[in-house]
Amino acid sequence: ARYQNELAGVDTELLAERFYYQALSVAPQIGMPFNQLGTLAGSKYYNVEATYCYLRCIQAEVSFEGALGNLQRLYEKAAKMYQQLRKGEGRRLSPSKKRGKDIKRLLVSFMYLQSLLQPKSR
Numbered sequence: 251a252r253y254q255n256e257l258a259g260v261d262t263e264l265l266a267e268r269f270y271y272q273a274l275s276v277a278p279q280i281g282m283p284f285n286q287l288g289t290l291a292g293s294k295y296y297n298v299e300a301t302y303c304y305l306r307c308i309q310a311e312v313s314f315e316g317a318l319g320n321l322q323r324l325y326e327k328a329a330k331m332y333q334q335l336r337k338g339e340g341r342r343l344s345p346s347k348k349r350g351k352d353i354k355r356l357l358v359s360f361m362y363l364q365s366l367l368q369p370k371s372r
Contacts, residue, residue, distance in 0.1 A: 266290060281310030285317045296331070296357040297324045301364065325365035332362040 267290055270283040288303030301324050307317035335355055343351060 263290060279311035281307035281313040281317065284310065285314045285320065288317070288320060296354060297327060297361055298357055300324060301361060321368075324361070325368070328358060328361035328365055331358045335359075 267287065270287050270290070273280070273283040284303045284307035288300040288307065291297075291300040291303060293300070301321065304317045304321040304324070307314050308321065335358055
């Protein structure tokens with residue numbers, strides 16, 4: 251269902267997500283479904299959801315090797331976004347835009363901190 255979504259343009263994302271959660275209910279020790287859920291999550295919530303999925307995959311009893319590379323790419327994106335946010339801190343914004351910017355700053359800063367706390371020797 252996920253590949254149908256990507257290749258054929260058919261909106262099957264929810265169906266794919268359901269199948270991956272069913273796979274986890276059958277074999278919770280296998281991390282591959284978490285990797286796929288991370289891929290489905292995409293960049294939602296500034297990659298926080300995908301990061302959670304990739305971390306769960308890596309910590310599973312039977313992890314998936316590709317999750318580590320996926321996680322590293324997200325951390326690199328977080329570092330870039332964090333630096334960009336720091337450059338634009340001095341601007342004045344309306345209250346509604348400030349709230350959105352504050353949420354983005356919180357999530358991107360969280361991701362950047364998470365990347366700094368990860369062991370380097372994996």
